[in-house]
Amino acid sequence: MFPSSNFSFSASSLFSAYASLSGFLMLVRSMFHDFIPENLRSYITKLLERFFTPKSKKVTMVIEEYMAYKRNQVFDAAEMYLRNRIGPETARLRVGKLPKQKHFTISVEKGEELLDTFENCEMRWTYVESENEKENEVKCYYELTFEKKLRDKVINSYLSHVIAESEKIKRSLRVVKLYSKDVYSRKDDDGMARGNWGCINLEHPSTFDTLAMDPDAKKKIIDDLERFLKRREFYKRVGKAWKRGYLLYGPPGTGKSSLIAAMANYLKFDVFDLDLSSIYDNGSLKRILLSTTNRSILVIEDIDCSSEVIDREAESDSEDGYAYAKVTLSGILNFIDGLWSSFGDERIIVFTTNHKERLDPALLRPGRMDVHINMSYCTGLAFRTLVTTYLGLDGLNHPLCEEIEKLIDSTEVTPAELAEELMQDDDTDIVLRGVVSFVEKRKVERSKIKELEDAMCKVIDDDYVVDDDDIHNYGSRNGSNKKKGKGRGRGKGKGKGKGN
Ligand SMILES: Nc1ncnc2c1ncn2[C@@H]1O[C@H](COP(=O)(O)OP(=O)(O)OP(=O)(O)O)[C@@H](O)[C@H]1O
Structure with missing residues (x-):
């Protein structure tokens, strides 16, 4: 320990040292201000600040x-x-x-x-x-x-x-938009398309959860869409436009439009609904298609009904002798896989038809429409989805469901018809009993029609197979020289039908 006298000495000498140091620093400070130019002064200040500020991590x-x-x-x-x-x-x-x-x-x-x-x-x-x-x-x-x-x-x-x-x-x-040429386009539309596309919000509630379809087929579609989305680099590498074409075919009321809405809601892609009958010629078609946006689904419904596009080489001669331009199938194909197909990215094109057999083979050629989806009559498994959606029942929880599924599998009934039946009453039992009698009635009707068709075929067969001359004539009418016997008359009858 220090003696107290020593301590008081040290304190006073420290104080005087502090006083002279302060005086000295003040002198330095005033000299710093008086003799050093301002630019140099601020440089030195910054340097000192950097040096003394603790480093942040x-x-x-x-x-x-x-x-x-x-x-x-x-x-x-x-x-x-x-x-x-x-x-x-x-x-x-x-x-x-x-x-x-x-x-x-x-x-x-x-x-x-x-x-x-x-x-x-x-x-x-x-x-x-x-x-x-x-x-x-x-x-x-x-x-x-x-x-x-x-x-x-x-x-x-x-x-x-x-x-x-x-x-x-x-x-x-994102709110999915439905674009159409029939909707008046307004300035406050927050859609992105140019041209005269008007749009409304796509409020269609269909999703893959509510879509009544064979579960495996549904999964394949979802997987295909997912794969498509992830393949930007793939399409670039193989030199193909980043597009995917779907052909949906099947009888009315089997869910083709519902599937399109489910795809749009799933991908959050806008839908462009194109009515070919309102388009004047291939040039307008080109302009209209170029004004659609990326990440969209272009829909051309009932392609078999657009008479102009059925015949690929159709000439535009009219009765009055003048030639009118019009939309041709080759005009459309040009956008599917021709030179114009490379415009835009992430595009899906969907054609729908109730009659696949009426389509021009050019449209069905491999590689044209990437995926053909058969939207057929309802199956028992698909009916389970309808029951869940419309009645809130989980699958087979009702004793009548199993019976209905078997009935549905043995006849032709569309999901739209079943959906209609499922909305007939609030009471589940009444509704399901109604479905049973509806499907049973349909089954009877179908078997009657089948019997009638068989009978008609038989009549046609008997009409045509008479003698060898007739057989010869029939063969040549159909471009065939094969001699057909009486026993094979039925096949012949069908052949004639087609030949005509
Ligand atoms: N597979 C399905 N799953 C769920 N609901 C369906 C299905 N098919 C039809 N529906 C119901 O029937 C209605 C009509 O179906 P939708 O318009 O999708 O059939 P479509 O095959 O496009 O008919 P069209 O060929 O006449 O245009 C739908 O709004 C929906 O309520």
């Missing part, structure tokens, strides 16, 4: 709303992405909704912080609004703070992850 990135007067993609992505990161700890939120929006838009209020984790690393986001009073404008930006060692990870992977996730969220919130 964190880095902060500033993500501004605008870059060179354009919206910053990272800012918009962050705004969308962070909506899903808002937790109960966030104290202040902004909420809003435009009249056309289905959902509320929720975002953080200025100064609020959000925490995110990416590959076990912590990312801290802060939303900032700074007011510039001079220019009377508000600058909005996000600050992203993380540990210095994560810099490369953030630049190389985290920001891309934020953008990819935001795209997914945007897609899920």
